[in-house]
Amino acid sequence: MGWLRLGVLVRFVPVSVVIGFTNGIAVLIALSQLRDALGLQVSKMPADFFGIVHTVGSALDTINPYSVALAGLCIVGLFIWPRLWASDSAFRQRLDALQGGVTALRATSRLPAPVVALVTRSLLA
Known part of the structure; x- marks a missing residue:
């Protein structure tokens, strides 16, 4: 489509349609992650919204507290x-006041939060 320069057709799609489509996909992705975040014992998640809601609702009695704790720690992190x-954080100001070994800590400040969450929570799991 890029080779044929069909990207200009996007101009004819209303912004409200694009926002609605994006929000709908975001809701479906969030709902599909509930199985893992809650540790539900579900063999297969359906792909449609109402099917996911029904499946999650019927499996709420199988919640794994360790999975909920890991998911909560991930979100907080x-x-x-x-x-x-x-x-302006107190942690950063104390770090700036230190004299030695600061470069390794400064290097970690460049790591994105999702990468830190993935590595640390994988080690915890």
Whole structure:
């Protein structure tokens, strides 16, 4: 499509349609991740919205508390990691006051929060 320059056709799609499509996909992806986040014992997740809601609702009695804890830690970590390295954070100010070994810690400040969450939570699991 790019070779034929058909990307210009996107201009004719209303912004509200693009936003609605994107939000719909986001909701489906979030719902499909509930099985793993809650540790539900479901053999196969359906692909449609109402099927996912029904399957998750009927399997709520199989919630794994360890999976819920890992998912919660991951979400908290995604929000905390960037704030640790903000220029006005107390952690960063204490780090700047130290004299030795700071370069390794500064290098970790460049790591994206999802990568940190993936590695640390995989080790915890």
